[in-house]
Amino acid sequence: MPPIYRIHPGIGVARLGNSPDSFYIGPQQRAELPTECDALGNPIYSPDGMTVQRVASFKDAEGRIRRQAARFEVWVYDDESPGGRPLKRGDRIEGGGNAGALVDIQWRVWLANKKASWYQFKQLSGEHGYGSDHPLRNAAITDPKARQRLIIDPGPRSVDGTTRRRASFDRDGGENYSPTFPPPLVPCSIDTLGDLLTDNDGRLLVLGGHGNSGSYLFDEFGQPRIDNYANNDGWFDDTSDGPVMARLVMYSELVSAVRFIDVEAPSWVICAYPRFVPEVLDIVTMEDVVDDMAVTQFAERTDIYGKDGTFNDPPYIPPTDTDALIHWRAGRLRWNPSFKPWFYRDIWTILFRPDQFTYLCNILGQSNYPHNYSTRGTFDPYKLGVPPQIFWPGVRKCEARCMQRHHDGELFVETLGPLYMVLQKQIENELKEKGAPLPAAGVLTDDMSARLQRALQKFANAIGKPKKAEAFDDYLERWRKASDEPDHAAERQKLEQSVTEIIDEIGLGLSVELKFNLRRLTDEHLRKHLIGKLLDDCRATCIASNTDDPYRDLRLFLFSLLRKPGEENDFFLDGKPSSRVHNLPLMPLLCGDNPISNTLPSKFLRLTELQYYVLRQWAGGNFYNEALEGWPAPNPWWPYSDAPPASGRALDAGALSNVLGGSFCPGGEIGWVMRNPAIWRQPYRIKADPNFYVFGQTAAQANQNKGRIPEIDYSTYTTDALSLTSNFDIGLQPGDLTKSMSVPWQSDFNECSTQPIDITYEEWNKINPDAPVDSLMQREQRVWETLWWPAHRPMQAFQQTAAGNWTFLDWTPGVPQTAAGDLKMVTEWWRLPFIIRNPAYDFTTTKPTSSPPATPPPYMAVERTRR
Numbered sequence: 001m002p003p004i005y006r007i008h009p010g011i012g013v014a015r016l017g018n019s020p021d022s023f024y025i026g027p028q029q030r031a032e033l034p035t036e037c038d039a040l041g042n043p044i045y046s047p048d049g050m051t052v053q054r055v056a057s058f059k060d061a062e063g064r065i066r067r068q069a070a071r072f073e074v075w076v077y078d079d080e081s082p083g084g085r086p087l088k089r090g091d092r093i094e095g096g097g098n099a100g101a102l103v104d105i106q107w108r109v110w111l112a113n114k115k116a117s118w119y120q121f122k123q124l125s126g127e128h129g130y131g132s133d134h135p136l137r138n139a140a141i142t143d144p145k146a147r148q149r150l151i152i153d154p155g156p157r158s159v160d161g162t163t164r165r166r167a168s169f170d171r172d173g174g175e176n177y178s179p180t181f182p183p184p185l186v187p188c189s190i191d192t193l194g195d196l197l198t199d200n201d202g203r204l205l206v207l208g209g210h211g212n213s214g215s216y217l218f219d220e221f222g223q224p225r226i227d228n229y230a231n232n233d234g235w236f237d238d239t240s241d242g243p244v245m246a247r248l249v250m251y252s253e254l255v256s257a258v259r260f261i262d263v264e265a266p267s268w269v270i271c272a273y274p275r276f277v278p279e280v281l282d283i284v285t286m287e288d289v290v291d292d293m294a295v296t297q298f299a300e301r302t303d304i305y306g307k308d309g310t311f312n313d314p315p316y317i318p319p320t321d322t323d324a325l326i327h328w329r330a331g332r333l334r335w336n337p338s339f340k341p342w343f344y345r346d347i348w349t350i351l352f353r354p355d356q357f358t359y360l361c362n363i364l365g366q367s368n369y370p371h372n373y374s375t376r377g378t379f380d381p382y383k384l385g386v387p388p389q390i391f392w393p394g395v396r397k398c399e400a401r402c403m404q405r406h407h408d409g410e411l412f413v414e415t416l417g418p419l420y421m422v423l424q425k426q427i428e429n430e431l432k433e434k435g436a437p438l439p440a441a442g443v444l445t446d447d448m449s450a451r452l453q454r455a456l457q458k459f460a461n462a463i464g465k466p467k468k469a470e471a472f473d474d475y476l477e478r479w480r481k482a483s484d485e486p487d488h489a490a491e492r493q494k495l496e497q498s499v500t501e502i503i504d505e506i507g508l509g510l511s512v513e514l515k516f517n518l519r520r521l522t523d524e525h526l527r528k529h530l531i532g533k534l535l536d537d538c539r540a541t542c543i544a545s546n547t548d549d550p551y552r553d554l555r556l557f558l559f560s561l562l563r564k565p566g567e568e569n570d571f572f573l574d575g576k577p578s579s580r581v582h583n584l585p586l587m588p589l590l591c592g593d594n595p596i597s598n599t600l601p602s603k604f605l606r607l608t609e610l611q612y613y614v615l616r617q618w619a620g621g622n623f624y625n626e627a628l629e630g631w632p633a634p635n636p637w638w639p640y641s642d643a644p645p646a647s648g649r650a651l652d653a654g655a656l657s658n659v660l661g662g663s664f665c666p667g668g669e670i671g672w673v674m675r676n677p678a679i680w681r682q683p684y685r686i687k688a689d690p691n692f693y694v695f696g697q698t699a700a701q702a703n704q705n706k707g708r709i710p711e712i713d714y715s716t717y718t719t720d721a722l723s724l725t726s727n728f729d730i731g732l733q734p735g736d737l738t739k740s741m742s743v744p745w746q747s748d749f750n751e752c753s754t755q756p757i758d759i760t761y762e763e764w765n766k767i768n769p770d771a772p773v774d775s776l777m778q779r780e781q782r783v784w785e786t787l788w789w790p791a792h793r794p795m796q797a798f799q800q801t802a803a804g805n806w807t808f809l810d811w812t813p814g815v816p817q818t819a820a821g822d823l824k825m826v827t828e829w830w831r832l833p834f835i836i837r838n839p840a841y842d843f844t845t846t847k848p849t850s851s852p853p854a855t856p857p858p859y860m861a862v863e864r865t866r867r
Helices: 146-148 284-295 322-329 342-351 354-358 363-372 393-408 411-435 446-463 472-481 486-506 512-530 533-545 552-560 607-620 646-656 699-704 711-717 745-751 775-780 821-832
Strands: 004-008 011-015 023-025 066-075 092-095 096-112 157-159 166-170 192-198 204-207 211-213 235-237 238-250 255-262 267-272 306-309 333-336 591-594 601-604 680-682 755-757 783-787 794-801 807-809 834-837 857-862
Touching: 004 238, 004 646, 011 204, 011 646, 023 204, 023 363, 066 238, 066 446, 092 238, 092 755, 096 204, 096 255, 096 775, 204 238, 255 699, 284 607, 284 646, 342 354, 342 607, 354 821, 363 775, 393 411, 393 472, 411 446, 411 512, 411 533, 446 472, 446 486, 472 486, 486 512, 533 680, 533 807, 552 607, 745 821
Parallel strands: 011 267, 023 066, 794 857
Antiparallel strands: 004 066, 011 066, 066 204, 092 096, 096 157, 096 238, 166 192, 192 204, 211 235, 238 255, 238 267, 306 333, 591 601, 755 783, 794 807, 834 857
């Protein structure tokens, strides 16, 4: 195969910090601590030279938060490594008719912030397009040229691994571009969106801004102020996003000159707020969202989701073939009922997450206690991970009896009698009217049963009896094949005729309608006999009677609590008072995409369809336990891998596993735009507007110039300004992923703590019992205080006092969840502590934890910067 060059991760995540120079490298795996590095971005290794050092301090010596760098590298996919491998200097590469050694990598990045120029965030309004009456942010600014100035656009920057290893996205760094930055702001002006640098291996590191937010309306009385969690005119912040492109530089022996090769497509980077709880995953992560979209929209796993009958030979549909995907999605798609997920890899990594939240908040702590892995909890992996155990010797004996009874006609007759029960009362009434009683044996008498068996045996003898020690599947296949062969057509016709005659005798004296129904039921039953369906059913009974499943009820109980697709506005289900889950809150009990307004309400979070499907298979007992199978299994008390990602796709997934995947109101780092398949080139790779990611000079021009003209000199040829609209057909521009998020980010971050959700009525978030006065509505009104996303914005945390005692204290003391608190968060965010795993806690414990949490607690707050 011709080599393909790709950047990984497909979407990298940089995070803000107010430390001017200190930074670290972002995590590459789920719930992983970041990697320590030197000033050039080179990872620092432990004394063994093999293991990278994890960050021990998230703040610098002055107590300021260090920035997190998003690191990118180029991978090659070729005959030598079909699954891909990272490129290194000196590796042989080829392309454009040339081949040679890789000597350098050029990188081009364009960051922007479009928040102030975009539409106001109004919950789910806009996810499927904005109406003409949807309000804009800073709507008082109407001139298009003036609105263009609302975009923070430093322009593109380029670096390489040799001569130009650093660049800055500052207002003074646009020597070949005309940047746009806001005027002086209060409390914090914005002069940069971040920096670029390359490490000694030529990998790219993108650093975001410094967490500065401010308003230009500070000269008015009462300003600056924050009035809304998402939309605040006059405000800017220094979050950003944009495309990341790479060009390979090789020395070609064929022409004794350098030659250039562009990678297949760009990656993307988002620069967001700090991840204060890096080792606790959200119930739904952005990895979960993208994986769900990959399966349901891009046909990535047609072995588990697709058209019925194709699961054993799943079709391949290229993710870039839009027409084929539209045709596939228009079909009747379903989830594969036979798929078996792995417990520790697929299932436990979901079930493990809820209990971690109990160390980040005390809201509903008492009612949440059963949903943990305490000694009295329901989340014990040693129970939940036990699949049904089947006694196969018993099944084989039972199968042998099924084959013999099938051959003798007993199975047909025994299962036919119950079918007639649906007609028995009508037959009895008709016979009674005519003075003829129904036989004591029912509709199917012993004599008729014997005659049916003889007819069935005669046909079965023509096919052949079960052979000694013949496997069930072999007999079933032989039966199905023979019963449908032309050689047995005469015997099959005789059987059908004999059965019809016997049934017609049963119907003597009955109405035409009852005779027809008797024959219809019998003919359908005979068809099941001939195609082997009765045999299959008999085997299922054999398996069920030889199966031990001691924890089935526990699995079904937990699964029945999960909120299904379409139940986002249901607090609980009250239809079955006898049910174990009657009037219990559905899970996850977290805020949804819109628990605020009455327009498109979506009160509570639910799992993705893929997550729900995996847990449905588990609840039904269709799963593997790696430990019981003798396969490698992780520590259940820390189920996430510590090994470096083994593939480019693993890098893609790892980067997004630490990004919030819901609730999108507007969300954490990025919002509901990520659910739209139109923005994706393929899963984990954004469709980018070529006008804003391609190098200023093409690879062919660079070849012609022999690399003597720096790429930065070509950025002056950028003619298109960043758009004030979106065009998903062309692709995303810098700033398009984050432009719907709150401005400033600190306002939503502060207020996404808890939300009082009105659960009085399913379709309303707001009711008004005061207009008109309705005391009955007021007395019946019910409100539930619900968490937003505690793994990103905790409420409380364990902190150790000077005396060594552990106390559960507020995470943001002195910063209320009010407009005044939002304004204070703009300048106080960097003082907040990080919450990490407690090194004094034993995470290798092989038994459920005690309840309440043990001392020392598993998670603790560190590095609070005090005044």
